[in-house]
Amino acid sequence: MYGRALSLFKTNIALYTIVIVVVVMFELMMQAVGIVTLVFAGLTMLYTHRMIQLDEVYGWADPLSTTGKDGSKVPIIGYSLRFLALFIILTLMITAGFITLDRFGVLDPNAETVDLAFAIWGVLIAVPAFCGLMAVVGTVLPACAERGDTSLISAAGRGFKTFWKTLVNLVIGPVALAITGMIILGYTGWHVDETSGWVLRAAYQIFVSILTIVPATLAATALSIAYLDAESR
Numbered sequence: 001m002y003g004r005a006l007s008l009f010k011t012n013i014a015l016y017t018i019v020i021v022v023v024v025m026f027e028l029m030m031q032a033v034g035i036v037t038l039v040f041a042g043l044t045m046l047y048t049h050r051m052i053q054l055d056e057v058y059g060w061a062d063p064l065s066t067t068g069k070d071g072s073k074v075p076i077i078g079y080s081l082r083f084l085a086l087f088i089i090l091t092l093m094i095t096a097g098f099i100t101l102d103r104f105g106v107l108d109p110n111a112e113t114v115d116l117a118f119a120i121w122g123v124l125i126a127v128p129a130f131c132g133l134m135a136v137v138g139t140v141l142p143a144c145a146e147r148g149d150t151s152l153i154s155a156a157g158r159g160f161k162t163f164w165k166t167l168v169n170l171v172i173g174p175v176a177l178a179i180t181g182m183i184i185l186g187y188t189g190w191h192v193d194e195t196s197g198w199v200l201r202a203a204y205q206i207f208v209s210i211l212t213i214v215p216a217t218l219a220a221t222a223l224s225i226a227y228l229d230a231e232s233r
Helices: 002-011 013-030 035-054 076-103 114-137 140-145 152-161 163-188 198-232
Strands: none
Touching: 002 013, 002 035, 002 198, 013 035, 013 198, 035 076, 035 140, 035 198, 076 114, 076 140, 114 152, 114 163, 114 198, 140 152, 140 198, 152 163, 152 198, 163 198
16 A cells, blocks of 8 residues: 555645645745645545546646546535545544543543543544445545446445455555654644744644645555455455
């Protein structure tokens, strides 16, 4: 999976570079608190699916083309809606997890280590929720990217065929990289605010954007592999 993702980065370096530059510029100017990053993470996944499944290449002349090599329109709206729906479902699952912990008194908001406890439980809840949801119905995204069957029943059917392989790819790919990035940020204590110089803020935003875009690419790669494997059976 990593080999395929690295090949995509090298072949389509224009798209990934433009995405990171645009995200950094908008985040610095708008202080959008991650909204821009989320939007472009979704777009990155869409184009990554098409690179893998349709052998499309996005160069410097047209890095975010809205037309595929066969002349059809890239389904940006349809994909974005499905991406947003899965994001909302994931958010609700994580919220439900925290509500359950609170109901059973696991988290004490008055404890001195409450921030650390929330961070640890956040990972323990979010990772299984993300991996489970994506492994079961996540192929709705690569199916949409190539205008295939996007029904949840079909997605679940594909998901159960490739569940364990997809689960492993998600854990060793986007999840491992995201957690590594969080550990680096936590260990170094790297943080910026309005009083920080623009160079430091830009460097920080570039790092954070990379830690979003690269895992998004790995997640899309894992889902495309699952989609292609399931469709070939």
